[in-house]
Amino acid sequence: MSTFQLEIQLVAAVVAAACALPGTFLILKRMAMMSDAISHAILPGIVIGFFLTGNLSSPLLILGGAAAGLLTVVLVEWIRKTDRVREDAAIGLVFSSLFAVGVILIARFASDVHLDTDAVLLGELAFVPFDRLEIAGYDLGPQALYATGGVGLLCMGFILLFYKELKLATFDGALCATLGFLPGVLHYALMGLVSMTAVAAFDAVGSILVVALMVGPPVSAYLVTNRFGHMILYSVALGITASILGYWVAHLFDASIAGCMAVMVGLQFAILFCVAPEQGLLAAWKRRRRQKWQFAIKMLVIHLLQHEATPEAEQECRIDHLQGHMAWEESFAQGVVTRAASQNLLHTVGEYLELTHTGRELAREAIVHS
Amino acid sequence: MEQFFDDYTLRTVTLGTAILGAVSGALGTFAVLRRQSLLGDAVSHAALPGIGLAFILTSSKASLVLMVGAGLAGWLATAVVLLVTTSTRVKYDSALGLVLSVFFGAGLVLLTFIQKYPNANQAGLDSFLFGQAASLVVGDVITMTVLGGIVLVALLLFWKEFKLLAFDPEFAHSLVLPVRWLDIGLTTLLVVAIVIGLQTVGVVLMSAMIIAPAAAARQWTDNLGVMALISMVTGALCGVGGALLSTSTSNLPTGPTIVVCAGGFVVVSMLIAPHRGIIWQQVRQTVQNRKLKSEAVLLDLFELARKHDDLGYPHMETALRVIHPKRGTLYRQLRRLEGRGLVKMYDSGAWALTPDGILVCKQLLDERIR
Amino acid sequence: MVNAIEVRDLTVAYRERPVLWDIDLDVASGVLMAVVGPNGAGKTTLIKAILGLMKPAAGQVRILGKPYRNVASSVGYVPQRGTVDWDFPTSVLDVVLMGLYGRLGWIRRPGRSERKEAIAALEKVDMAGFAHRQISQLSGGQRQRVFLARALIQDARVYLMDEPLQGVDATTERAIIDILHSLRSSGKTVLVVHHDLQTVSTYFDEVLLLNVRRIASGPVSEAFTDTNLGLTYGGRIAIIKDAQ
Numbered sequence: 001m002s003t004f005q006l007e008i009q010l011v012a013a014v015v016a017a018a019c020a021l022p023g024t025f026l027i028l029k030r031m032a033m034m035s036d037a038i039s040h041a042i043l044p045g046i047v048i049g050f051f052l053t054g055n056l057s058s059p060l061l062i063l064g065g066a067a068a069g070l071l072t073v074v075l076v077e078w079i080r081k082t083d084r085v086r087e088d089a090a091i092g093l094v095f096s097s098l099f100a101v102g103v104i105l106i107a108r109f110a111s112d113v114h115l116d117t118d119a120v121l122l123g124e125l126a127f128v129p130f131d132r133l134e135i136a137g138y139d140l141g142p143q144a145l146y147a148t149g150g151v152g153l154l155c156m157g158f159i160l161l162f163y164k165e166l167k168l169a170t171f172d173g174a175l176c177a178t179l180g181f182l183p184g185v186l187h188y189a190l191m192g193l194v195s196m197t198a199v200a201a202f203d204a205v206g207s208i209l210v211v212a213l214m215v216g217p218p219v220s221a222y223l224v225t226n227r228f229g230h231m232i233l234y235s236v237a238l239g240i241t242a243s244i245l246g247y248w249v250a251h252l253f254d255a256s257i258a259g260c261m262a263v264m265v266g267l268q269f270a271i272l273f274c275v276a277p278e279q280g281l282l283a284a285w286k287r288r289r290r291q292k293w294q295f296a297i298k299m300l301v302i303h304l305l306q307h308e309a310t311p312e313a314e315q316e317c318r319i320d321h322l323q324g325h326m327a328w329e330e331s332f333a334q335g336v337v338t339r340a341a342s343q344n345l346l347h348t349v350g351e352y353l354e355l356t357h358t359g360r361e362l363a364r365e366a367i368v369h370s
Numbered sequence: 371m372e373q374f375f376d377d378y379t380l381r382t383v384t385l386g387t388a389i390l391g392a393v394s395g396a397l398g399t400f401a402v403l404r405r406q407s408l409l410g411d412a413v414s415h416a417a418l419p420g421i422g423l424a425f426i427l428t429s430s431k432a433s434l435v436l437m438v439g440a441g442l443a444g445w446l447a448t449a450v451v452l453l454v455t456t457s458t459r460v461k462y463d464s465a466l467g468l469v470l471s472v473f474f475g476a477g478l479v480l481l482t483f484i485q486k487y488p489n490a491n492q493a494g495l496d497s498f499l500f501g502q503a504a505s506l507v508v509g510d511v512i513t514m515t516v517l518g519g520i521v522l523v524a525l526l527l528f529w530k531e532f533k534l535l536a537f538d539p540e541f542a543h544s545l546v547l548p549v550r551w552l553d554i555g556l557t558t559l560l561v562v563a564i565v566i567g568l569q570t571v572g573v574v575l576m577s578a579m580i581i582a583p584a585a586a587a588r589q590w591t592d593n594l595g596v597m598a599l600i601s602m603v604t605g606a607l608c609g610v611g612g613a614l615l616s617t618s619t620s621n622l623p624t625g626p627t628i629v630v631c632a633g634g635f636v637v638v639s640m641l642i643a644p645h646r647g648i649i650w651q652q653v654r655q656t657v658q659n660r661k662l663k664s665e666a667v668l669l670d671l672f673e674l675a676r677k678h679d680d681l682g683y684p685h686m687e688t689a690l691r692v693i694h695p696k697r698g699t700l701y702r703q704l705r706r707l708e709g710r711g712l713v714k715m716y717d718s719g720a721w722a723l724t725p726d727g728i729l730v731c732k733q734l735l736d737e738r739i740r
Numbered sequence: 741m742v743n744a745i746e747v748r749d750l751t752v753a754y755r756e757r758p759v760l761w762d763i764d765l766d767v768a769s770g771v772l773m774a775v776v777g778p779n780g781a782g783k784t785t786l787i788k789a790i791l792g793l794m795k796p797a798a799g800q801v802r803i804l805g806k807p808y809r810n811v812a813s814s815v816g817y818v819p820q821r822g823t824v825d826w827d828f829p830t831s832v833l834d835v836v837l838m839g840l841y842g843r844l845g846w847i848r849r850p851g852r853s854e855r856k857e858a859i860a861a862l863e864k865v866d867m868a869g870f871a872h873r874q875i876s877q878l879s880g881g882q883r884q885r886v887f888l889a890r891a892l893i894q895d896a897r898v899y900l901m902d903e904p905l906q907g908v909d910a911t912t913e914r915a916i917i918d919i920l921h922s923l924r925s926s927g928k929t930v931l932v933v934h935h936d937l938q939t940v941s942t943y944f945d946e947v948l949l950l951n952v953r954r955i956a957s958g959p960v961s962e963a964f965t966d967t968n969l970g971l972t973y974g975g976r977i978a979i980i981k982d983a984q
Binding site for chain 1: 402405406407408410411415454457458459460461463464465466467468470471472473474475476477478479481482483486500574575577578580581582584585588589621622623625626627629630632633636640646648
């Protein structure tokens, strides 16, 4: 592995971690699409920052981008408040208009420089090692590493510092407000971080991969854990894994690095979607199978309890009645009766089913608890 | 590079953008009302791998082939969103963000493969990112017209069912309408509408063509049919306007220009549309406030007079000032009421209700009780 | 005579959690029945299961002796007001006409005679003057009347209404009750999810007390007892009744 490759992977991992941190909050706040909106809407901010400084690696670009990102948030909020256009439409309108303005600015006034729209959208990780930070003649490594690392540390610091407030604001904004924690300020701070992360990362990975890394790993983590802290940690780990895997897949097939990383993010999700311990398809299928019998047995004992010692008991408590009235297949009804009998919940008297004491208890308990 | 456009090209381009604007305007009406604004964004991004795959499989750049690929991929994306949101706790917005970025990433990977094709004239595929009206040829426009025509006819045929689906799907279900199939049908029409526009507007900005005309149209009318019509006209106008501007100006990309036009339409509509326009609302509110203020003075005069068993009993301004401490405002209100003939001033400077004023007071009190 | 609504051993589960357990219910034709029970008792679920909007885990439902699909045109449904977007660009008349979509069938549009019917339905709920209003301009009570008119135009034999009296003004409540009573006197069957226990005995003939299971059902005088209410609401209800 060459130094180049190492540096590319390092930047990719740092970007993934920096994105996963605010991303976790975004998906829990049901604002995942804000990552899409912000990562597109920063474009005019970057372009204007570039016009002002004439330098693509100036920190002013990050500020300009962050300002444009915050402008998106403010505009969406403002449009939503007018009650004329719904929030989802407002998000779509604001970011596409801002992005369009950015593209036009580039095409009109900056078509001859490195800043072209493909680069914004797609990024080019492979070029990252060429743009180096040099201070007093010393080569300190790729510039992107410092930009994304700095923003990543900022995110981490912010989350560590305001962990409990953010958690509260995410789950219960109203309570957070009554406790005086200013959820509005936290919200804008978080959106500011999302914007800064998006700007810092766009040069390296492009805006679409920013979306993939902000949404994908946290959503995957959401499938495997119920705990907030774990979710953040898993997101970071999943994001780093996906980005490094993506790099090597791209290397192997000589394909777009950003594209491969996004595909890896999707693959991670697809795998967890199938096999996650509780949320996964497989687990759900197994659980349904297990519960189908239990559920049916419970239904049967409750049915018998409700009808025993009533005039229609003779009719209602027959085995063949179950098929007709509970819409059970004959074999399934037989299976339920056999299973219930083997658990000593009922016994058969000719064609009739009679609850045992245990069966009666179970039925009563089920009724109370349901 | 300057390109020369003869009338023939211009006609083709104008016709194409008009059709795409009209079709996306019509379908956008439903997307916006059904809160699926951002689904359009996901579908258009997700179309990219379909375009790439269609090219790889057929080596054809015929617009119909690419549109079929794009449509299938977009449709698959909506199916994945549906599967993920119904079978796990992952929310709709997260699923959209994930699908959007992962599909787009896969598209990028495919594009890098295509670049390596020996006959890779990739220019045609590149235009799908940001769109290129200039690349439209008559064949494309015919394809767009036929597909768009089918979409619009289908929309018209099932208009009342789609309307009910959008307004009250449960009631539709209770009428034993096949709600699920209607939903799939309407979503498919949306996907087709998006696919029609991709070549001209590009995947990144196509969602704006779905949202903006509809959001603008909503401000002008309270009738679904009229809204769809206005939306179609707006969409077509934006398309034509944007295309003309961009072909007549150098370095002005088509897609972004169309989107900026559409965004402008939304802002103007939100401000000046009758009834819903924000400006009119402000005016109405000011008038209403003024009316309430003078009514308050009138009623206070009524209350004071009632204590004297003579509703026309005059009071000095100072008596009213206990309730309305701002002297200037109070005086202005009294003068205004005098102008309406509801109060009169005696030479002593005292104010009393006129018979008309007493009548108005009684009406007002009646209304408030009810 | 066949019962208007027959529910047998109905169990409905949401993600393996039972919402309704083994419900049996018979509603005779021409009966005005209230469904009462605490929040989460499954009242709305019962209505939806009867309409086939929710798939039961077990049991079956018959309306006028047949499965719902076969008699859908004889069933009118009034969903909860909050389930739709009242900012939708449509007029009062349009909403009422939606009640005819089932009868109209595919592709056909409502014409003049349908519009006349819709106006007549609006007159019954005293809303004819609002026919061309946009629905967002209506008050809560007016919206409820529009929904009721949409069900009335269906000219059904069985009506299922989900909380039609929730949060409406006194005038609307009176008007709706009058309509319910006139429906009953013309032989229709009406099942109403209701929340106000004080008015059950004045408004309704029969009552179903529901809390996941069927606690009791039958004529109000027999089923609406303190004991049954206690079983339904877990004892808290006694306080309200004493205060009367």
